[in-house]
Amino acid sequence: MYPFTYHRADTLGDAMAAADADGAAVLAGGTELVNWIRLGVSRPSDVVDINRLPDLSAIELADDTVHIGALARLNDVAGHALVRDRFPVLTQAIHQAASAQLRNLATIGGNPLQMTRCPYFRSEAPTPCNKRRRGSGCAARHGINDQHAIFGWTDDCVAVQPADPATALAAVDAVLVTESARGGRRIPARDLHVLPSQDPTAHHVLRPDEIVTRIELPGAARRSAYVKVRERASYEYAIVAAAVALEIDGTTIRGARIALGSVAMRPWRLHRTEQLLIDSTIGSTEVEAAVAAGFDDARALPHNAHKIPLARNAVLRAIERAAAGEPAMRP
Amino acid sequence: MTRIGDPVARLDGPAKVTGAARYAADHHLDGQLHAVLVGAPVPAGRVTGIDRRAALAVPGVVAVLVSGDLPPPAADFARAPIPPLATRHVPVQDDRILYHGQPVAIVVADSLEAAEEAATRVVVRVEPAPFAVPDTAPIGTPSLDTGYARLAPLDVGLGDLDAAVRTAATTVTGTYTQPARHNNPMEPSAILAVWADDDLTVYDAVQHIFGVQATLAAVFGVDAERVHVISHYTGGGFGAKAYVWPHEILAAMTARVLRRPIKLVLTRAQMYSIVGYQPLMEHEVTLTAQDDGTLTGIRHDVVNTTALTEDYVEFGSVTAGALFAAPAITLSQRVRRGNVNLPTFLRSPIDGPGTWALGAAMDELARATGIDPIDLRLINHADREPSTGKPWSSKKLVQAYGEGARRFGWRTRPRGGTRDGHWRIGCGIADATQGQFRFPARARLRMDLDGRLTLEGGFADIGQGPHTVFPQIAGSVLGIPPVEIRTRSGDSSLPLAPPSYGSSTTIGVGAAVLDAATRLRDCLAELAGWLPSEVHCADGELRRGTEAVAVALLLSRHGTPLVVEGSFGLPGGAEVDAGPSDVAVRTFGVVLAEVGVDPDLGLVRLRRATGVYAAGRIINTRTARAQMVGGIVWGWGKATMEASHFEPELGRWHSQNLSGVALPVNADIPPLVDVAFVDEHDELAGPLGAKGIGELSATGVAAAVANAVFDAVGVRVRDLPITPARILGGG
């Protein structure tokens, strides 16, 4: 690690002021930032630790919206009655993310800012990667790309956003609330991440000085489920993941929200499928057709064609689970 | 009274559950410096310059060493045997780059933080050269320059295989592959080296204390006695710490140059490119059979990747010369050489790869002939070792098949493809087997005046249970509870011990301990004035018939402690053998696995497994069971997830961490891992009647799993690991 100064922020104002300086990086759970600094992905001159800020980890209901303080640890979010009851998809996504001890560190505000797991990006020795060094190229485009994108990639970047909770948040139309010395913003979770067509070097739209303070989950998604596909049964990133939230009347789908994880540089909403699913019957061929239609614009890379049927099947499985209201966690 | 075979709880338990057990990197010495290696950024070419100014400017940095700064190895080094020397190529000696990550500089600082930072500030200028990708390099015949290639014949031709192919009723032929796999012990390799004048002491993470001693002595041209190797606990090795790798030589050289204690702990990433791994392997297998399933021919051609420096040969073909009776057997071993660090042994070498390809091919033959796979194996049981015609020292494989089938319920198993929700159930079996190595060993017992016993031997604990089974052996002879026996180990000043690899520790050290304990009992008999043949020990007493005398009383009368050495030697004074020359020594077993396959999501999950083994006398059923369970988990990892890919464009290991390379976790392994041993006592293998088990344990599993996957969904996967991509892609 390159040296840095450490700033123990005691108030949000203090933290915002410190984060506004050039070279500052905000430290929350640390499960990503510490590794970025080790890898040289991030070289902050000042680390602004916000862990001591008061009142940033509460989980409460207001105006039919669940408000989650950004510093709430993932396990605390998943286990909270409001989240379990209203957003089982988020509980399931969290419980399938990382490990129990990492989830005790990682925060709900930090998780969506996780960077890609592309092995070229995460390499200890630099490789051609536009996200590591602008203009250096994308070794994965014609390299080992079995884990990479099937949606929204360009020749400049084929990486995927890997965060399970972020995928669930995108599916339930969560909103990230940020603060900074220059004012705050409300950012829909599904718009947080940046596709390579917009900027192959970027991960998300947050400015370095912005601090996520709260995540809002409007309403509820009681019929929702998260299906994660991976070789290892636990403690592994997804090959593909599907977050599905349904509104059901009997066996008829009245509303559907679907986000795929690990298929693009952002949680990938299947808007077309969501539309086509309305008024279709659970278990019918209409559902299969609607889901398949969501993959019309999927494009495989040389080594990841399997991810298209896999993602499609994961969506179907998640729909089945969401409709059944199963609490089951594993696929 | 404790006997051989009892499930004695691990005596090193308290040290290991409290954090008191010190592994190599846990040692600290006054004045120690932290070293961090800087690796080559390209797989081939030459270092044209190293700019160390920025690194040296980091506060706390003491030195940045590059080629020219370290002494060359002494003349003896050119003759140091490979193995235990892993590779003759010592980095940081010249400007040549032979593989990505090859150390080219060593940063030394008074804090780990400073050393790590400075390592990233060393600027390495290189002139890259074209490189050979090992996976696709031309196939060549291995050089016999090192011990790696002399382990077994490179070519075997018995009988007329062509005729067997021409006349066969059924022929099965296939190419089976397995990716490179890194050993990835949880403890990264680590060494703390310190010189006092011309005496070197290293605290090292090793599997073979005396191999390190002899090799480092050769590096510096000093007598072996001047090199003191200490390794009380090793945090797993699985082959990666069996031999002496460059970082050990570099740390000792750095300590020599700087005259300070040097601690060097490899990063997890460096564990991929500085120590060995199991190479990528291609197996071409042909089986020919008559209508009734009788094998008429076996062909097994193996190619593995290796480095440019030495030809490491992974002898996967050996199994095909040892497992099934067939009149015609043709075997070969070839290599592909590339710009990569040298491969090495990995838990269950030789027969691990061999049983994968052969076990999968046998299943294909069973399907082709419509014969149950266990029946097919019984038909082709080898009553003698096929490749040599030698009788077996012992072999109870038929009993293992029977017991395995019974415990698993093989004959009443669910029909392949049976549904359980989205899961399709499948069952598979395969053979487990492993050849035997034996090394000479010594052990010392010291009985103090109070009757307290100390056991001493220079063996390494890699978790196989030596702190438990050796006291157990001594205690069973001397009537002393193992827990009351003090053990001193892991130190080259103690009696010679064989390596903790090749499943050879117990057979060697155990026999030496048995010998020492027997001699000690003889001494006690002499002190009592009784004939050794008349006595036995129990409950701290020496007994003859109904007479008894307290051992402590004998000692206090004697007035001086009793110190005896026991030994285990090999015929002709050999340094290693595979058993007595007139018999074939091998362990056998059967692995049965039930898997669930989710064909939509491509998932493969283990539901239960049974392993039944005929492996000689089991010294401690508890620690033995742990080894076998561990091996089955290793096999599961090999079957379904473990893989290290060589990036062909960049010429380097693709993922060099534990998130890009999956190893099994707890959730992968069901509680139902059932292990049993057939009662066997192999007195030809050694005086204990025991054989090695640690590597037997991970053989056969990958084939059993692949066969079970086929049973479940009809997808024949011949390329490991069996990933969702392969399930969805139909193999």
Next chain:
Amino acid sequence: MAAQSTPGAPPTVRTRLTVNGVEVDRESDCRTTLLDFLRETLDLTGTKKGCNRGECGSCTLLVDERRVNACMILLASLHERRVTTIEGLARDERLHPVQQSFIDHDAFQCGFCTPGQIMSAVGCISEGHTRDDDDIREWMSGNICRCSAYPQITAAVRAASAG
């Protein structure tokens, strides 16, 4: 508060915490992780470094009673926090029930991952994730055991949680 900085030397910060019940008050390099601090400064080497990336669990310990990976935590961020390592688990030379259970169920071989497994098990039990074997297996999956003593680890956790 801002870190102190002297020319040339890396910036340092003062951190006061308790480790195994003992108050520690140190000025240290801002980069120092809890793991390196325990191992290199306090000589508490029971907490192991297996990957230094949060990918193996060997460095698991308790911060304020919660299990976390020590390699992912900057020492500076533990101001006024309580750390418990494997060395602080046994009381009055009596093994903690989880430690004893690991011996009783043969839940380790080489022992390197064992401190992390045990600290993780202590957390797992206090969190209540021991409903059945599947629950234990899932919630103990953050600790890789390459010797692969998983069935025995599950048995040890189950027994300790019942006891």
